[in-house]
């Protein structure tokens with residue numbers, strides 16, 4: 001899909017997630033730290049449902065056959081959403097995270113999406129700085145709400 005290169009660590013590519021990536025992706029999410037919380041929606045059954053709906057926005061970054069980054073983009077017909085962005089700690093600071101966000105934005109634009117939202121923990125200063133740099137504004141007038149079904 002798209003490509004980046006690091007002179008020290010070799011080239012990496014971005015491609016759509018495949019269910020065969022699930023164990024590696026789950027490991028990335030589980031080891032990402034406080035920025036990613038594993039929920040029932042992250043089980044393989046639930047992830048398969050997501051793939052059937054709009055799997056083209058669920059992307060991984062791969063280097064030499066190893067999954068080094070992931071982002072779950074989504075499109076609800078009105079807003080785009082970014083979920084569970086994570087990059088392997090050994091590969092951070094190489095632009096992988098920014099490229100994954102840009103790739104989802106490109107896919108969302110192609111679907112006619114006008115605005116992308118995401119939830120980020122207040123304490124996650126690194127991710128907040130990254131998103132701000134990529135043009136995301138904090139919507140401090142709003143309080144996120146949710147309900148388990």
Ligand SMILES: CC(C)(COP(=O)(O)OP(=O)(O)OC[C@H]1O[C@@H](n2cnc3c(N)ncnc32)[C@H](O)[C@@H]1OP(=O)(O)O)[C@@H](O)C(=O)NCCC(=O)NCCS
Pocket residue numbers: 032033034035036084085086087088091092093094095096097098099119120121124126127130133
């Ligand atoms: C947030 C996260 C996805 C960013 O991924 P990334 O691939 O490091 O992102 P990028 O390389 O595109 O950008 C990281 C920024 O940190 C800087 N950086 C430099 N060295 C770094 C390092 N060793 N580790 C992390 N960041 C570094 C980068 O230069 C860049 O800032 P700049 O472009 O303004 O200079 C990654 O830190 C992560 O997986 N965090 C844990 C999970 C998480 O919090 N996810 C967000 C959920 S909302």
